[in-house]
Amino acid sequence: MAKCKAFYQRYKRLVWAAAAAAVLAFPLLFPQESVMTIAVRVLIYMILASGLNIANGYIGLFNIGSAGFMCIGAYAAALLSTRLGMSFVPTLLLSVALTAGVGALLAFPTSRFAGFYFSITTMGFSEIVRLTALNWVSLTRGSNGIHSIPKPSILGFTLQTSTHYYYMILLILLLVLFCIRRILRSRVGRAWLSIRENPDAARSLGVPITLYKSLNFMVMGLILGLGGCLMAYYYRYISPEMFQIDNGHQVLAMVNLGGLGSIAGPLMGAAILSVCMEALRTMAEYRMIVYALIVLAMMWLRPQGIVGATNTVMVQRRMAKPAKKGRQQKVRGGV
Amino acid sequence: MTILESRGLCRYFGGLKAVDQIDMQVQEGEVFGIIGPNGAGKTTFFNVCSGTYTATKGEVWFNGQNITDRRPEEVARIGMARTFQNLKLFSYMTVEENVAVGFHIQTKTNLLDAICHTPRYRRDEAFIKENTADILERLGLSDVRHELAGKLSYGTQRKVEIARAMALRPKLLLLDEPAAGMNPLETQSLMEFVQMLNAQGYTIVVIEHDMKFIMNLCHRILVMNYGKKICEGLPDEIRNNSEVQEAYLGKGLDFMKEGGLFA
Numbered sequence A: 001m002a003k004c005k006a007f008y009q010r011y012k013r014l015v016w017a018a019a020a021a022a023v024l025a026f027p028l029l030f031p032q033e034s035v036m037t038i039a040v041r042v043l044i045y046m047i048l049a050s051g052l053n054i055a056n057g058y059i060g061l062f063n064i065g066s067a068g069f070m071c072i073g074a075y076a077a078a079l080l081s082t083r084l085g086m087s088f089v090p091t092l093l094l095s096v097a098l099t100a101g102v103g104a105l106l107a108f109p110t111s112r113f114a115g116f117y118f119s120i121t122t123m124g125f126s127e128i129v130r131l132t133a134l135n136w137v138s139l140t141r142g143s144n145g146i147h148s149i150p151k152p153s154i155l156g157f158t159l160q161t162s163t164h165y166y167y168m169i170l171l172i173l174l175l176v177l178f179c180i181r182r183i184l185r186s187r188v189g190r191a192w193l194s195i196r197e198n199p200d201a202a203r204s205l206g207v208p209i210t211l212y213k214s215l216n217f218m219v220m221g222l223i224l225g226l227g228g229c230l231m232a233y234y235y236r237y238i239s240p241e242m243f244q245i246d247n248g249h250q251v252l253a254m255v256n257l258g259g260l261g262s263i264a265g266p267l268m269g270a271a272i273l274s275v276c277m278e279a280l281r282t283m284a285e286y287r288m289i290v291y292a293l294i295v296l297a298m299m300w301l302r303p304q305g306i307v308g309a310t311n312t313v314m315v316q317r318r319m320a321k322p323a324k325k326g327r328q329q330k331v332r333g334g335v
Numbered sequence B: 001m002t003i004l005e006s007r008g009l010c011r012y013f014g015g016l017k018a019v020d021q022i023d024m025q026v027q028e029g030e031v032f033g034i035i036g037p038n039g040a041g042k043t044t045f046f047n048v049c050s051g052t053y054t055a056t057k058g059e060v061w062f063n064g065q066n067i068t069d070r071r072p073e074e075v076a077r078i079g080m081a082r083t084f085q086n087l088k089l090f091s092y093m094t095v096e097e098n099v100a101v102g103f104h105i106q107t108k109t110n111l112l113d114a115i116c117h118t119p120r121y122r123r124d125e126a127f128i129k130e131n132t133a134d135i136l137e138r139l140g141l142s143d144v145r146h147e148l149a150g151k152l153s154y155g156t157q158r159k160v161e162i163a164r165a166m167a168l169r170p171k172l173l174l175l176d177e178p179a180a181g182m183n184p185l186e187t188q189s190l191m192e193f194v195q196m197l198n199a200q201g202y203t204i205v206v207i208e209h210d211m212k213f214i215m216n217l218c219h220r221i222l223v224m225n226y227g228k229k230i231c232e233g234l235p236d237e238i239r240n241n242s243e244v245q246e247a248y249l250g251k252g253l254d255f256m257k258e259g260g261l262f263a
Helices: A002-010 A012-029 A033-059 A066-083 A088-110 A115-135 A162-184 A187-197 A199-204 A209-235 A245-258 A264-279 A281-301 A311-319 B042-049 B072-077 B095-101 B111-116 B119-138 B154-166 B184-199 B211-217 B235-239 B242-249
Strands: B002-013 B016-027 B031-035 B057-062 B080-082 B172-176 B203-207 B220-225 B228-233
Touching (some): A033 A066, A033 A187, A066 A088, A066 A115, A066 A245, A088 A115, A115 A245, A162 A187, A162 B111, A187 A199, A187 B095, A187 B111, A199 A209, A199 B072, A245 A264, A245 A281, A264 A281, B002 B042, B002 B203, B016 B203, B031 B042, B031 B184, B042 B172, B042 B203, B095 B119, B119 B154, B154 B172, B184 B203, B184 B211, B220 B235, B220 B242, B228 B235
Parallel strands (some): B031 B203, B031 B220, B172 B203
Antiparallel strands (some): B002 B016, B002 B057, B220 B228
16 A cells, blocks of 8 residues: 555656546447446446545544435436426536535434434435335325436537436536535535544534534535436436435445545445446346445455545554554544 | 632532532633642533533633533633643644644635635635644644644643644633643643743643642642632642642541651
């Protein structure tokens, strides 16, 4: 890992240029629809994982109900575009604003919970949302789902192939990452991290915790809703089944696998797990066993995640040497 | 002028009277010490004053305002900063970032400012950078500013906590056992530092076990035992007070007093 880092530090520009070229040229090298479908899915999961990481990684509240936010975003997009015939951009903005609002409001009833209690509440939230979508038949058509969501069109250009989606979602992902990075390097990001590290100390320095939790959930809800919205537009069909608690766990596994509390971690986790799942598709239901094994092995061997091992966790390793290595209780990554 | 005052302050945990009827007045510009044996209720008293715990009875007044049961973030906002007995640093943030959080109240950047890098963001960041460097310089922490706080030695971590509290630019600084875990040399330099802060106009309330530290540093001292105030006064008065000696050393047997062993 240290070698990788040294290499990166040395050839920083080169590494970035190569990565940019690879990402941009990918559709040209693999124009097959089957490959592009997977690539688009990876990008959507990257957005979702980055969103979940906002709460789980930066403010230290373990949200396991991300499916609920995805569900709200997806249904808002589907309903606005099919029922009201709204076009892509306003639909996107409205549904994202809705999930952001829900996120901000969710912080208030949960502000007194910590640890597992908080996690259970988010799980409940997620299920409430799904059951509402399932049972409010007059609005959502229940388990039949909503189909024939129109293809998005921006300034008169209608997205047709997966390649078009690929570039659009890539652009949105980059925008999301840019914003996250800037927020983290500001007063707001520092307030989040201080709450993660020690809420009592944060309060004694005048950081109003509930307000910042609410702000954090707002951003998390916004990004998760964005992911859900893009899912609706890409699959062009949604049903409550797609937003079961397990789908939320998938995103959670990506964040944990890649490394909590780092920008690159969730991206890495999303890429690895989505590709694994596709590769194992022939195994049908048994692939969930492989999936579980990957997550378990990861928790055992490298609890800080793949990318979590930036400065912070390396340091932690050194500090925790007398104990058995790799079994630290607290796992945190860098910014 | 009185800056911090407690009037008949009580904090009970069930039947345990952790703080019982404490009256205290801290004058502006002084270094005020609180001592007492372990479990005397000193830290609980601090926690009630700074809003971490609510009071069972009594009132706390700060700078002419009744701050009883205000939340810690509100208390911080009106100018009271504190450190913690069992360090509460942001371990996975650098020393610089730890101090930067201390400027939270004095800056105003919001989400949009941060994303768009508005003039307000740039102004705030420049302000934080400059003042953080200044505080770290004064505490001799400049060399470790990019280190993770959790990685530092215990004595240095204590200093980081003080640096963080100073970033609030408080009117009153509450230090809870600042010299714990420091060697005599570090304690000495800490004492000089606190004296320097006091000379610069900070009012300081300090809890400490190190008698030499307290006696040399404080203008006035309050002694607690079993949640109650035993006495309050100048260091020399405290030193010669029989009740204080009793609390720390125990009561002699009668025959000893009459000239047995100590005669």
